[in-house]
Amino acid sequence: MDNARKVAVDVLNEVFYNKAYSSIVLGNMLNNSTLDQKDKGLVTEIVYGTIKYKYTIDKILKEFLKNNFDKTDRFLLNILRITIYQIRYLDKIPEFAAVNEAVNLVKKHVSLGASKVANGVLRNYLRNKEGAYYKEGNIFEELAFKYSFPQWMIKLFYEQYGIHLCEKILFGLNQRPDITVRVNSTKGDYENIFNRLEENGYQIEEGYVCPEAIRIVRGKSIEENPLFKEGVITVQDESAMLVAPAMEIEENMTVLDLCSAPGGKTTHAGELLNNTGEVLAFDIYEHKLNLIGENIRRLGLTNISLSLLDATNYEENLEEKGHRVLIDVPCSGLGIIRKKPEIKYNKNMKELQEIVKIQRKIMTNAARYVKEQGVLLYSTCTLNKGENEDNIKWFLKQHPEFKVEPLFFGKVDNIIYHEEGYVTVLPNTYMDGFFIAKIRRTK
Template sequence: MRLHRNLCFAVIDGLTSIFNEDEYADKVIQKLLKRDKRWGSRDRGFVAETTYDIVRWKRLYAEIAEVKEPFDRDNLWRMFAVWATLKGIKLPDWKYFEGTPTRKIKGKFDELSKSRVLRESIPDWIDDMGVAELGEVKWTKELAAQNKQADVILRTNTLKTTKEKLQNLLFDQNIETEFIKGYPSALKLTERANVFVTEAFKKGFFEVQDASSQMVAEMLDVKPGMKVVDTCAGAGGKTLHIASLMQNKGQIVAMDIYESKLKKLKIRARRNGVHNVDLKVLDSTKPIKKLYNKADRVLIDAPCSGLGVLRRNPDAKWKLEPEFIDRIRGVQQDVLQKYSKMVKPGGKLVYATCSVLPSENQNQVQAFLKTEAGTEFTFVKDKKVLAHESGFDGFYMALLERKA
């Protein structure tokens, strides 16, 4: 592979924004990819994947390059040189790479890889927490899985097409996919591709949604004609899945504290042909209280650490702080207490997170069931999904039923 100056500069600019200006990697990369209209798919792929790679391995590469935060541009070029050397890419004779000790880099990599926190490039405190909650063996495997690039998984919008028809349509556009056993609406890309430029996407035939995330709406066991509340809807990936399972019949109330996210959901719903969703911005407790004892189904896709989706959001591990985790556990219990009151007698509730930590998952459910609000509910089942076992995102979901 030959390195191109303009692409490498884009990567360095992106890393500056992510590491020094605290911007989110996905937003930075979206901006970078619009930088030069002449770039082809391979160029854009290089910029996105290289940036994510260096973000993912920040601690390891910084240690090998012997640089410390905050990183200036020279530091970032040194980390880039580490990335390229470990990938077996020949460094061009640019001034940024002068005096790069390529042989020393490989030796240092081998030496530092004996330590898990460096090998898997993770802050010490997250590593300690993972070991305490999952145990040494399971956490070591999970961390390794969270550092692998995630597959691109699509969820067929069954309001508009079938999985088989979608597969054929994408094949005609040179995008090959395969079915995933046990996931009724999922298609996995055999090779990465920009699916957002396809006609199939523009017509709302699919959404990009990990296989683990697709299990959440399935667990909710919705039926056409029901009243369903998605309490932390965000941009609505699960809301749209629920709508397709309900065949557009009945009512979905999609709530979120961020109006900007619900605006995105509105656009996505239009593209998906979904018209049974009411959007509610949670700027007070009024919308919640109005729905007490009214919903057949309630989904609480709770705010969490996101430690199950580090494959997709590698910068999250550098942005997380111990205080945030403590605070979010309080928020999780609070939303369980408040939102569970919307479930009518005989109705069902699903509590879900994209975390792998028991303290955010089964422990929260067990704690809830012991409270006054929780005595109204019966635990039906739960599912703990780990990336190293499933090959998909780390997730947790629990199904509770309100006593009739």
């Protein structure tokens, strides 16, 4: 029988040292393990929690390991990380049990000497749980330790949003994400599908802001549900659900989706067309198009075609092709840290600046694909204004034939309606951080 904490350490080793995606490596390791469902849940909690709070945990460990932190055996260091996480952030696991389990695992997988180090560090921490591990009086160090974010990211949010919204963003990005599903309007009505989910034993609620959304509060894996397999529902965050309806899609239109993976917005557009018209969906990676194709077939959509395309390269045969053109551009992903906490540690300011060049190439090409009076929809899952507001302002200077049209998704406290017309969605329990701009070609 596999040990839950050993599996968690193996996952973290791949994420922290081999830059693996947490969701992928965790899924693979759990599927290949002999753990029962309860232990799989524990592994998932420990992995995501430890990644989420790595900055804070490492600040604590550096206090006890001193100059040896960077030289510490990786297995030992990850055992210390997951144990500090359990002690500091979980209530259900007794402290002595967490420490004993850690010491025994280090003794088994590293050495007796390393287990003595683990025992010393962890018991020292237990005596100093309320200690100050940052420079008091420094707002950036305080926020970084409290919310467990690198200081450069704290400063970015602080400078762009001010202290109040900065803290709101940090708090929101640390929330446990809900699973939300979108009702496929081509296969049934909302009320009927809602009732069928309840009959299948799910505890559910209506969406936070999207009329197509159903929140899964409690229940078994949604992908094993007959309604999912029948294509009646599909998993999608509510922020992403806002995008396709914002285009004001009408039947028989041609919709271009230039950066379509993972395909949620593509299929949503197909549903809004009610299987009329056409959605021309493109992506740079063939394996991602294959996954989108599987979803299209599951959802029973017949109006979507898939093609390889690098959206940074101009494609002449798409000139003025689309009534609606969607560019959900590659971005830094700072709005989806709830789901991918490793983004905290694998991004930097240089990458944020470099991605803007790619985004602007895509915007320039996409402008040429929009019919007169058509709509260009720009969206990202980041909160960096350099990739959002600044790009829209740049685009409008380059293309005076376009203008932003205001969007409104309802009065909720996490959506910012800018006077220019575009929208920023702040992360909370229900939604990822997002940015959406609807831009009309007027001539």
